[in-house]
Amino acid sequence: MSDALLEVSGITMRFGGLKAVDNLSFTLKKGQLGGLIGPNGAGKTTVFNMLTGVYRPTHGDVKLGGRSMVGLRPYQISHHGLTRTFQNIRLFKNLSVLNNVLIATHQHARTGLWAAVARNQAFRKEDREMRERALDLLKIFKLDGKADEQAGSLPYGQQRQLEIVRAMATQPKVILLDEPAAGMNHSETHSLMETIARIRQDFQLTVLLIEHDMKLVMGICENIVVLDHGVKIEEGAPERIRSSPKVIEAYLGVEEE
């Protein structure tokens, strides 16, 4: 248990009578790439919302590096190193690509309000560094050329990538990707797989992925959790998931007797 970076134990989310997620537990080791799959409405995004503090789990606990995250505000959880992307893109559309990334680095800014007003040495140095770091991140996805363009004007695929870059700019330990390949064609998905592998390696990131594209999930995930109606019905390596009757039944339904 000791090297488990993210420990989710028995989390439940109740909206009125409906249990969107029921007593879910799983763990994610440092550097591991986990998958979270299940049919539509299984409660995957609700799980992400609970991990990131948008919803507070009705009960159960979420530990990151041994510290409980339950009850913390999303921005506090982000400071502890857990960040995310969104199923339907939530970029700061009217702001520039560069500003979108810079906002994510704000939490690490040391210089206070007075430094900004006085524009002193420390402020100018930190501002320069933040911009350089942001541009380096953008280079990974070759977005640095479009740094000054409005985020909303980027093509769909690049907006998805920008969301990942923005999440990485918070210098996270764990990154939750919510259907990053949604709406992408084959080659774009392939290059996404490469990029995820590269950022895991370059930044020692632990990744948890929600995805419907089975080829992508089975291709890169080391451990997969399968959710159906908020309940975990299977967990394990891709091979075990591919052959598990419960998973097939959940996805394809049972043949009529």
Place this chain on the structure above:
Amino acid sequence: MKKQILAALLSGLFVVGCTKSGDEIRVGEFGSLTGNEATFGISTNKGIRMAIDEVNEKGGIKGKKIKLITLDDQGKDTEAVQVVTRLITQEKVVAVLGEVASSRTKAAAPIAQEYKIPLITPSSTNPEVTKIGDHVFRVCFIDPFQGYVMAKFASENLKLKKVAILRDVKNDYSVGLADVFAADFKKMGGEITSDISYQAGDVDFKAQLTQIRSKNPDAIYVPGYYTEVGLIAKQARDLGIKAPLMGGDGWDSSKLSEIGKDAINGSYFSNHYTSESTDPVVQDFIKRFKDKYGETPDGLAAMGYDAAKVLITAMERAPDLNPKSIRDEIAKTKDFVGVTGKITLNENRDAVKSAVIVQVQGATNKYVTTINPTP
């Protein structure tokens, strides 16, 4: 630098000059010709204009005609400040006449004082007005006297013991009068059953009147403006309150009985003057006013007339027509025979005058008695 471009634009906009012709005496007047107390401003303006037209017909003063410049402050304090500043600095008037409401006079008077231009208020009765400076005069009595008048009338003439007070917290005039009345009435052995407030602009007074009713006073002193008093009277009668209402010169408007209808009948209020006085000076004024405007003058029109006449006689006596000497002459006004009685300005530039008590009878105000200032 972008800021400079904007500021240059600002000053460029201002090419405003005004012409000054030498052959006229420019006198400024400010009042609320629109807004809640519009009738006050309009009546006063009629009185002032009449006085000025009369003197102009007789050739003006020292061969020069008086040019009256009237600006509307819409019944707002900040507007009064702007308007008087414009009168003095742009229209270059030598004297200012105005304002009925004490709060607006108090807002604007410091400007007249600062620029050393004499200002005469026809009917602001709040004592602090003339304390603003030696250039601020008034030709009417002050609240301490008007409050005392009604307290004396209530306790001695009407022999009342228990009176309630309903004051308009939004106006100096009303608060000043209410405080003085409460103090004097208690000194005369009376009892103030309740002292409740409302704000100018309110329309619903049932809650306050229900509270007042619970102490069943002999009368209710409502030193407010006619705009609210009509409604208060109606709602008081609605609640079965039979006690008469009492008030001050703020009631003096034809709209009072229009709004109050018979609910206001039988109520008393103190005023500067009454159109029924048999004094020939008053009757002659009323005849000329009717010929000019086709209506009988109310107290404010009479006060406006007297204020203008005091200014005119001072200008006639003054050696020259610059504001300084006009101011000194106004200060020397003694036993001036005005329509609203003899006017003498004391050392704090207030007028020591008698007040009349009238009773509302439909559209007319019946004369009841006169109360003179204690020597």
Place this chain on the structure above:
Amino acid sequence: MQDFLQHVINGLSLGSIYALIALGYTMVYGILQMINFAHSDVYMVGAFASYYAAKWLGIENQPGLMTLATLLVVSMLVCSLLGLTIERLAYRPLRKAPKLNILITAIGVSLFLEYTGQIVFGADPKVFPEVVNDMVLADFGRLQLKSSDITVLIVSLISMVALQFLIHRTKVGRAMRAVSQNAAVAAMLGVNTDRIIAFTFVVGSSLAGVGSVLVGMKYPKIEPLMGMMIGLKAFVAAVLGGIGNITGAVLGGLIMGLSEEMVVAYLSSTYRDALAFGLLILILLFRPAGLLGRYQMEKV
């Protein structure tokens, strides 16, 4: 004890007027999600319309049911026309504009009506004609049950019942509810949304017209700025009850009227306006959607 009952009557009568005007706010907000700041000035125009109509028809001092009926009809007609014009000229072009622009436009229309009113009608207060001969219906010692108070309660009740019937029992009502739930889908199902929105303004404005005659009757002093404060309070009542919710508006209006009366009676009258807003802030902090409103969770 009689005083308390008197306060209750005063409060209910004041509250039902707030409710009538609040209904206008709630209906427009329900359909367009916009605060129609000009609503209170439509109410003012209604009062002046009845004032001039009474003068013109010469029924200025013939109080009675006939006069009440005529003035109500005149006021409702004028207010509906005005509501229609405002929606057509000022709000329709902004149908897609950001919320704030619509709000500023509404404030612009409100200021325009107030200041044009001051020029056209004159700024000094006018005397509203006698509508109902005001006699004491019942008299329990000090408790006065005036015919004007009763008329206000009855007319408001009739209007609210009529509105409830319109909204829930008629085809147009169903269309209005559909548009307020989801205008896009309603349009797809063949509802002419523009016409329904215009109709909502008509209904809302005519309710304000009713309100203006009732206020004119109780407080016969009318002037161009009379809509400002009562408008703010009626809007607070609508938000109090849950903006967009019809019964909420009525409930909010009555609560506002009663609490204002009690505060002025037992606390001090100068806190009257502060109470309205203090109540609002308390309600919104603890029940952000108002008493009966439903709070939409923002979907992530």
Place this chain on the structure above:
Amino acid sequence: MLKSLKAPVLSFLGFILIGVVLEFGFSAFIQITALFVLVNIILAMSLNLVNGTTGQFSLGHAGFMAVGAYVSAYSSQHWVPLPESLGFLNFIIYAVLAGLFAAFFGFLVGQPSLRLKGDYLAIVTLGFGEIIRVALLNMDFLGGARGIHAIPTLPEGWGLSRFMSQYLFGLFWTVTCFFVLWRIIHSSHGRALLSVREDEIAAEAMGVNTTSMKVRAFVIAAFFAGVAGAMSAHYVRYISPSSFGFLKSVDVVIMVVLGGMGSMTGAIFAAILVTLLPEVLRGLQDLTGVDLRMVIYSLALILVMILRPKGLFGEMELPDLWRRYVRRSS
């Protein structure tokens, strides 16, 4: 540290020229209007931080202005910290005091903004403004409904006329407010404020403490509104609760929206326009004898909202406009 003071000091000196032109070229009436332009510029810039940059819709800005005006007026009548010769600095102290008090109220009003959005927040801030006004109405030691009279104004001295010292006092605060806000907006803190406007949930997920950002915006804006209140108190020398009513807040919101939400120079330009328009129209009033100012003002407002919803400058600042429109045409 010195390098960063260059720009503010330079622009301060630059604008003294305007003061000198006004001093000798124009009547006191125009000078008073110019002082009001400075007051409104600060109000517009500060509200722009809340409505424009942070996207929180406040309709209660006049409430903070009232707090500032009363604090400064009261303290200037009862407390003279520095000797007569340094009279000018006294007023700086009063203004700072006024700003701090208003900032505290900004903190209070900021709290509900954490849970409420859009129209609801607008109404609650409106409510706060009205409550502050009514509270002042009931405080007799502050003159209650009658307000405070004869508020001391800037003293003459060091060879400066009364108007010049008033103008410099106003200019000092206008330049300070401009550079403080401009530098905050163009820093990481400013970007965090913008993120709250764009998408609060995404901003929070990216580690921005949206609650403290919103409260911070309210506090800073309230501070400068308080200073503007102090300035107007010492210029008009008479304040009453009714001069800080709901309509004053609407005036400031109109300046921000007219100028273009989020554009500071837009807010400045609109503030100048909105202050001058009624005075320019006053001439019209003499012709027609009827006060059409507010009618034209409200009509113009409606037309701008329909024809140019983004406001005159949109989200751009003057330099961007310069680059886009002027350079392309030349």
